[in-house]
Amino acid sequence: MSLIALEEHYAWDPASDGNVVATWLRSNNPLGYDRLYDRGPLRLEQMDAAGIDFQILSLFDPGVQDRTDVAQAIEHARLANDNLAETVRDNPSRFGGFATLATQDPDAAAAEFERAVTDLGLVGALINGHCQGRYLDDPAYEGLFERAEALGAPIYLHPTTPHKAVMEAWFAPYVNDGMHLASWGFSVETGTHVLRLIYSGLFDKFPGLQMIIGHLGEMLPFNAYRADRYYGLGGDGVKRLKRLPSEYLRDNFHVTTSGNFNPPAFACTLEVMGADRVMFSVDYPMDNNVDGARFLADFPMEESTRRKVSSENAVRLFGDRIPAALA
Secondary structure, X not given: OOOEEEEEEEOOOOOOOOOHHHHHXXXXXXHHHHHHHOOOHHHHHHHHHHOOOEEEEEEOOOOOOOOOOHHHHHHHHHHHHHHHHHHHHXXXXXXXXXXXXXXXXXXXXHHHHHHHHHHOOOOEEEEOOOEOOEOOOOHHHHHHHHHHHHHOOOEEEOOOOOOHHHHHHHHHHHHHHOOOOOOOHHHHHHHHHHHHHXXXXXXXXXXXXXXXXXXXXXXXXXXXXXXXXXXXXXXXXXXXXXOOHHHHHHHHEEEEOOOOOOHXXXXXXXXXXXXXHEEOOOOXXXXXXXXXXXXXXXXXXXXXXHHHHHHHHHHHHHHHHOOHHHO
């Protein structure tokens, strides 16, 4: 049984230059900093220690999406994807890659998505949430999603710092406690972003579009019942979607275990999403490979389910964009 991890990050300059977390790691956790920037022996050593066969790499949040110079962001995305493709070509049995996109320019992002998948062999793209306050339910991004559906390549929606207005209204008094980050803010931000995409009718327009979210579904599996029960309650009361919100969640999204190695939460996610929609991830290097692999190995479930989560679902989703030996 193979073990595939697909929310696994790296940093690369110039795209990561000035990254807040990388800067903090350099001064406070040199080993963490080295792990973040490494795509060679140190990373492979950590993978081997946990029995992880394959990582799908992605540029660390926020990628290039925080750049105010749009032309620079587009250029850095292109260079980062070329560089990542070299890493994959150098070690194709161990690494795949998600493209970085400059979502400041939706048309450029769509064009780079296609280039990264068709020319560079990357498996899809990872987008770090909203781009300076602009969310992906903006109609300007329909071309990007249309391209993703046509290519059969998924988009991973990764958390980022909540919208500036939300930061001011909710989190400002508790920034020093990190409430706006992984403990709460990331999941609230990303889960809300997913619901915005669903409520916008995106998946009625592009029913074959596939997306991925991490951290056992950003709290959405736990809340799926209430999302369905109260959908349409407000305004004119008209239900504009063809189906209930949870049906899109189960049909158009996969969720990963990244950074959420909690048995009750995992049980809920499996129950709500179904075994065919859950995939293993670690969130390396912010989380530990061995911890993630041990969690999956120890959780009580049917071996057929464990195989699906470990690798079979990823093989089905990515197809021939990852090595056949992993099947």
